[in-house]
Amino acid sequence: MVFVDAVPEPAYSSGVLLGIAVGAVLLLLGLIIYLRVHAFIALVLVSLLTALATKVPVAEIVPTMLDGFGSTLAAVALLVGLGAMIGRLLEVTGGAQVLADTLIARFGEKRAPLALGVASLLFGFPIFFDAGLVVMLPIIFSVARRFGGSVLTYALPAAGAFAVMHAFVPPHPGPVAAGELVGADLGLVLLVGLAIGLPTWFLGSYLYGLYAGKRFELPIPALLGGSADDEPVGNPPSFALVLSILLLPMILIFLDTGLNTAITAGFVEGDLAWVEALRLVGKTPVALLITSLYAMVVLGWPRRTKSEVEKIFNDALAPVCAIILVTGAGGMFGSVLRASGIGQALASSLEDTGLPIIVAAFVVATALRVAQGSATVALTTTAGLMAPAIAATSGLTELDLALIVIAIAAGSTVLSHVNDSGFWLVGRFLGMDEKTTLKTWTVMETLLGGIGFAFAFALSLVL
Known part of the structure; x- marks a missing residue:
């Protein structure tokens, strides 16, 4: 896990450090949005410039970033x-x-529509949004x-599930x-994410999808051939086998979390x-x-x-390399912020305003999401x-940390709007223009985020 190390006395006052932090985020967003610099390069560059601006000792800059x-x-x-x-193997075997x-x-x-949504929830556990x-x-x-009606009735519950x-x-x-960056237990994050995510999906995606399907009558696009029967899958797996593959990691992860609670x-x-094993x-x-x-x-x-299975696994890695690198670069940026003292300045400022840490986390994530589009980067x-x-916030439990991650x-x-690749992916695949995509996909994403935060915030108050 990523822990917060002790930082030396900052070179500037809290006000100056926060100003540098704001400037760093604005620069990061400007590079990604306006100059179209890849998020990985932008994060590495801004991390370096932030370290220099906050006078992190030169000899410590590269080790801190690495x-x-x-x-x-x-x-x-x-x-x-x-x-x-796992997701790719499930895909190619039917x-x-x-x-x-x-x-x-x-x-x-x-x-x-409910069946498609549940299938997407299960299939969405190991596979990414766009691929799924x-x-x-x-x-x-x-x-x-087969059943008729607007394609949104069937597509939005599935897309929302992913x-x-x-x-x-x-x-x-x-x-x-x-979870790694804030020091949360990932097993607990998984359980809390499911506990909040499932009702959030039902309210903000499934029910909204039924409503949107009645309001917006969209025909079925000819894209992708419109038929799932076009590509034979040979000897397809049984439903029980597919379900066992999807449930196995959750059951195993629950062992660790449950035993930790029992201890x-x-x-x-x-x-x-036997407990350690x-x-x-x-x-x-x-x-x-x-x-x-x-x-x-x-x-x-x-x-x-066996050779084909090896190739399936190998092909599955190529699309995720960019995501992995961007995620690592985000960790680099966080490490520089800690070493510079900006994090402590932000903590002091939040204490002064009295804004709960979980609310502040949601507000910052929302601002970054709106500004640059990528959910992973945000x-x-x-x-x-x-x-x-x-x-720096005292009294936070493991559950609190997991709820902050969900917030x-x-x-x-x-x-989600025009700077989000998901906006264009969903809009184009479903044959929607930008205005209709804003009225449907953007509204659904906002409902999902708002409902999810409401659940997380409510649980943080009562647990």
């Missing part, structure tokens, strides 16, 4: 890479199709053609990086060999490693040659900015 980058990647790269492999078909059969035709949506779209179009899982639930890079409560001794397999990287091996043996090898940058202030995730979800 420490932040490396410590973040130590956890994030493993989780993202293994999650991508797991998504089996998932959707089975759930629709069990939910019934009238609840087809592209995989599900042919299935969505096929179901919409959006919620991508922002709220590890092993996706945003919540993983945010804290005094029900179990933490130094027992179970907690080891419940660590998120180990749980995903076990799941990837399980998927390879029971899903991949019976349907593909999550990572906000966590880096807020980590020192969170560490940051909620802020990074709201108000």
Whole structure:
């Protein structure tokens, strides 16, 4: 995990340091938005300039940057890479199709949008938003053609499910990086993310999708052929097998979290060999490693040659490299902010205003989301900015830290608009113009972020 180290006496007053922080964020956003500099390059450059501006000793600048980058990647790269492999294998073996078909059969035709949403929630656990949506779209179009009505009725619950899982639930890079940066337990973040994300999806995506489908009558686009039957998958897996692959990492991770709670409560001794062994397999990287091996043996090898499975895993890594590097660079930026004393200045300022730390985290994430578009960048940058202030806030429990991560995730979800790739992805795939996309997708994303934060804030007050 990324911990906040003791920082030397800052070179400037709190006001000057906060001014530098504001300037650094504005520069970062300007580079990404207006000059179209890649987020990875922009984060590295701004980290270096911020260290120089705050007079971090020159000999310590590069080690500080590398420490932040490396410590973040130590956890994030493993989780993202293994999650991508599992998701890709499920995709190419027909797991998504089996998932959707089975759930629709069990939910019934009238609840087809709910079935597609549930399938997307399950499939969205290991796979990223854009990849998951592209995989599900042919299935969505096929179901919409079969049952009729606006395509939004079927597409928005599914798209919202992927959006919620991508922002709220590890092993996706945003919540993983945010959890690492603020020192939260990732197993607890996963459980809290699911506990908040599921009702958030139902209220802000499923119910809104039904409403939007009645208000906006959109035909089924011809894109992607509109049929999930165009590509044969050979010997498709059973629904039980697909479900076991999706649930296995959550069950293993719960072992660690549950045992940790039992140890804290005094029900179990933490130094027992069997307890240590179970907690080891419940660590998120180990749980995903076990799941990837399980998927390879029971899903991949019976349907593909060993060489083909190796290629599937290899191909899954290429699309996530940029995400991993951006996430690591966000950790680098946070490390520089800690070393410069900006984090302590921000903590002092928040104490003076009396703004609860969870509210401040949501506000900062919202501002970054609106300004630069990327949910992952907003999550990572906000966590880096807020980590020192969170560490300086006394009385925060592990649950509080997990709720703060969800609040940051909620802020990074709201108000998707023209600077967000997801805005264009959804709009173009569903055949919507910009105005309609703003009225549907942007509204749904804002509902998801707002509802998710309301749940997190309410829980922080009562627990």
